[in-house]
Amino acid sequence: MNKIAYSAFIAFLASIGTLVSVQALSSDEADSAGDERDITLDELAEHASAESCWKAIHGGVYDITDYVPDHPTEEEVILEWCGRESSEAWDNKSPGRPHSPAAERQLENYRIGRLVDDQGEPLESADTGELPSEEQDQPMEQEAAAAAPSPAEDQRLHRAMLGQPLDGHYRGVFTDRGEIQVNITFDLRDGHLSDVNFRHLAYRGVDYLTLEEDADLYPVMVQHRRITEWLEGEPLTSIFALYEPERVVDEVDGFSGATLRGAKVISAMRDGLNRGVYSWP
Structure with missing residues (x-):
């Protein structure tokens, strides 16, 4: 009889311990949720x-x-x-x-x-x-599938299979020794460039995009802006002209074309192409 009473007592303590643990866990979860600000x-x-x-x-x-x-x-x-x-x-x-x-x-x-x-x-x-x-609850995947062109009509698929870059928005970077020097965005439409812009342009700690007009290196930023203007509407293959940037941009305030570092711009754009379309038109 004593054994039965002892077993019942142990079971009772175990159940109490379980309830306390569950309550503690629930309290911790509530506290954690309450910590979210x-x-x-x-x-x-x-x-x-x-x-x-x-x-x-x-x-x-x-x-x-x-x-x-x-x-x-x-x-x-x-x-x-x-x-x-x-x-x-x-x-x-x-x-x-x-x-x-x-x-x-x-x-x-x-x-x-x-x-x-x-x-x-x-x-x-x-x-x-x-x-x-x-509207959120609509089966968007089914709608997208229904609207998608067939493989016989999908021009994006055709261009990809032929090794041609797809139309779309691209982003690419050139990094040297852990420093992002060039971050550029551009659009492709039928193999032609548009909306070419620098998101980041720096060298040896100098952020060219933030320079004031009276800064010594401001003309270098102007030169790079002229690169983007020159590329507008050009075929994608025109980026290789930047290997000789002095042909693309005239000298600005005594700064030669050598300051353009056109090869880095090419590398950043090719990085964007290698990554693939960032967003579709």
Whole structure:
């Protein structure tokens, strides 16, 4: 009889311990959820470097600073989205292909808050408006599949199979010794260039895009701007003329064509082509 009473007593203690543990876990989860704070786009923008990289993805904000060195692609690819609403990049690891469920689970380890507007209202994206819920619930994949052209009609497929660059928006970089020197964007339409712009242009610690007109090296920035103007409307093959940049840009205020470093611009543009279309027209 004593053995039965003792066993019942032990079982009772075990059940009490289980209830306490469950309650503690629930409390921890609640505390963790309560720790999540509201983060505005302005605060997000303050964390746009390798030293502090925050990204907003579908309403959540993530501090991925510690993960940046472990990202499988070049560091500049992920740094490009630091301090920004990055759902577009997350949903298009390659055109039309999002990150995997495993990546989504890993991402949650870095969550620090939710994205809100200046009034504290949640933001799903950087856009000011959201689709009504009934439109969000539509089977978009089926609609896209129905609207897609057949292989016999898809001009993008034909160009790819023939080894021709696809029409679209491209981004590329040239990096030397860990420093991004050239980051350039451009569009291709029927093999011709348009909307050619520098997103970053630097050399030996000098950011040319931020120079004032009275700065000694400002003419170098002007020369590079003239490169983008010269490329507008030109066929893609015209980039190889930049190997002799003095043929493209006249001397500016005593600075010779040698300051143009046209080969770096070519390398950045070819990097963009190698990465593939960044976004479709």
